[in-house]
Amino acid sequence: MTAYSGPVFDMAVKQFTVIADYLSIPEDVRPRLLMPKRAVTVSCPIHRDDGTTAVFEGYRVQHHLTLGPTKGGTRFAASVDLGEVAALAIWMSWKCALVGLPYGGAKGGIGVDPSSLSKRELEALSRRYMQEMIPFVGPHTDVMAPDMGTNEQVMAWFMDTYSMYQGRTVTEIVTGKPVSAGGTLGRREATGRGVAHLTRRVMNDRGIDSNRATAVVQGFGNVGSIAALELHRMGVKVIAVSDHTGALHRPAGLDIPGLIDHAAAHGSIAGYSNELVFDPEDVLTLPCDVVIPAAMERVIDARVAANLRCRIVAEGANGPTTPEADLILERRQDEIFLIPDILCNSGGVVVSYFEWVQDLQQLFWEEEEVMRREYQILDRAFDRMVMRAARDKVFNRTAAMAIGVDRVRGAKETRGLFP
Structure with missing residues (x-):
């Protein structure tokens, strides 16, 4: 029970x-x-x-x-x-x-x-x-x-x-x-920036030219909109976005800064364009280089996983992929690189940690310092995940979670039963 x-x-x-x-x-x-x-x-x-x-x-x-x-x-x-x-x-x-x-x-x-x-x-x-x-x-x-x-x-x-x-x-x-x-400066943008930063890492590793790449973003809240904006600035064409009110799709790429301004003024992407309206159910399975689920849990189920037509899945949301879908993505890992949620969206808690430290010390950093430290921590965790996945020939999510669980387990064993 x-x-x-x-x-x-x-x-x-x-x-x-x-x-x-x-x-x-x-x-x-x-x-x-x-x-x-x-x-x-x-x-x-x-x-x-x-x-x-x-x-x-x-x-x-x-x-x-x-x-x-x-x-x-x-x-x-x-x-x-x-x-x-x-x-x-x-x-x-x-x-x-x-x-x-x-x-x-x-x-x-x-x-x-x-x-x-x-x-x-x-x-x-x-x-x-x-x-x-x-x-x-x-x-x-x-x-x-x-x-x-x-x-x-x-x-x-x-x-x-x-x-x-x-x-x-x-x-x-x-x-x-x-x-x-x-x-702290940079906290609001931290999660979305981290998603984009790690996506760029994988794009570089896989030889994907950002100026020829395409992406779709499911969820256009704080995380999804900032990730879309950062990718847009890298030269990536964001061809589709969605939120709780619907979806927009433009093969030539959406005007992300204009869309962010519209969402800020109206609370959603609704009303931005009648010509670009698209079925939200089909956003994740559009042909593209990068898929970013940045909304709710469990949006990539087994059916969606089998029909993904991308090269990178960058999980901006917590728990967007079901265990059944993970089995399919594990079989497809040679063609689709998964950046698991506990790594991909961890930029937010990393910069939250920086904010907590700055408040305790009453000593505040410039935004460039915040971003530099955030990316340094994300890169280090990414390298550890990739090395463990390659060493043990396991799925990226398995490698990332194992590192986290191992650390907690070791601390509990060292301290004893109470904490």
Whole structure:
């Protein structure tokens, strides 16, 4: 019996089982590595603008604190449930360990559609959530960050609420804040830039000329739009994008800067062009060099994996590929290079770590320094993954996750049973 359930959590369990078998981890050790240390469920009542009271359910899962405080985003989405949050926390643990950060994984969320809230209601809900979490979080216990449905403003409200209860400003309680409130330059762009940087690494290794390459991006939020913009600047033609409102396709390449301006002004890509409208279901399987799934979990299933017509899959989202699809991609790895999510989108947590360090020291870096350090860490983790995959003749996801799981396992064995 477990408190966690659902397809996303089941997927995290299946992935871990593959790694545990590969590493020959004893059966009695596996639950301690996999199961979260702590899960919190809270009720978040707020007054609506019409005078009524609404109650929303919030969650926070801390996977392990063996290597340091936990770290992870907070998601506001109607689909949020405890199982999804737990899976995301587990993946964050492997991600942080893979890139060498002194964190365990965490994740939080509220089951709410943020577009249904006014700004006042969103602020009230954000502050109430943090108020309920104060006994369980802290700069050296659990550090929050933005995720789907949250942003710099929400992080500022989190930080302010926590600070009021401490009686002093505690900027290091969250990352992803506005620069004016203790955030770091380059944090908002960090995940998308990291996706593009690693994609360029693979393109160079595979002899793909960026000026002749094409890409499609599924999900045009913060991660997808920045990744698309960086690829566009490299000379790559981004021929299709999609978001929750639909898809656009232009074989000659889309005007990515113009599309970003439109999405910023209107909240989505809807209304940008009637002539370029395309079926979102077919975006991922368009012929191209690079596919970037940057939206939700489980969008590349077995059918999509079998029909991919690309040379690189760069996972900007968390958990976009199902275990069944992984079996197909593993068979196709000579033709399709997978950059797994725990590496590909780790630029965000890397720069969040930089923000946390800068807040603790009260010493801030220039954006060029942030980017240089981010790319250095990503390149080092990429090289380790490629070397392990080649050495053991395993799939890239297996190699990346094994590095992360191995580090967590070693730390737990060294410290003993309690952490």
